[in-house]
Amino acid sequence: MRIAIVVRSGPASSQSSRSALRFTQAVLDAGHDVHRVFFHGDGTYNANTLSVVPQDEEDLSASWAALGREHDLDLVICVASALKRGMLDASEADRYERPAASVRPEFVISGLGQLADAALDADRMVTFGG
């Protein structure tokens, strides 16, 4: 079964990013396909490569990136949500003449079309956050 996951909260603001990460791992452990993980609103902060997390806390952004690398996940952050929060990859930083990129390379910046596509293509869509 192909399952899409939507994350609407940042790693520092609620438990939902962690819930979504645990669920995504369980989906993979059960042998299902993760169609896409779409990060929307404050969820785009999960892609932040500049955040520094205390050593006794889980670095959820790093955990998402590691899971993405391990399973070749499609980790997509919403472009409109991302730009207004300062979440830019190298090409967006260049385009808008900002001094640094802030998005981890495991994440892709794209549009809401990717969310609509996931809703149509995946067998299930599970939303976390809010």
Add this chain to the structure above:
Amino acid sequence: MATLHLINKSPTRSDALASCLRVLAPGDALLLIEDGVYAAVADSTGSQALLGHVCHALAADIAARGLQTRLADGVRVIDEAGFVDLCVHCDRVMSWF
């Protein structure tokens, strides 16, 4: 066509559970996660609202809040693998905020 309803807010802080219960259909499943597990505490307003409904709650979120011994009768405690199974067995998943 069963729906899995996800509640992640405490019933004392949000009307998500009450809103959900208004549209819960026979055969639907209900899963409490994060602060939503407070609705499973015995003799609370949340658990009274849940009387007559099949209710699941996520084990890790119950343990994180120290509620293991305070759950209402009939609450089905599941882990993340059980969460995935519920998603698969229902036709769709709806999150209430």
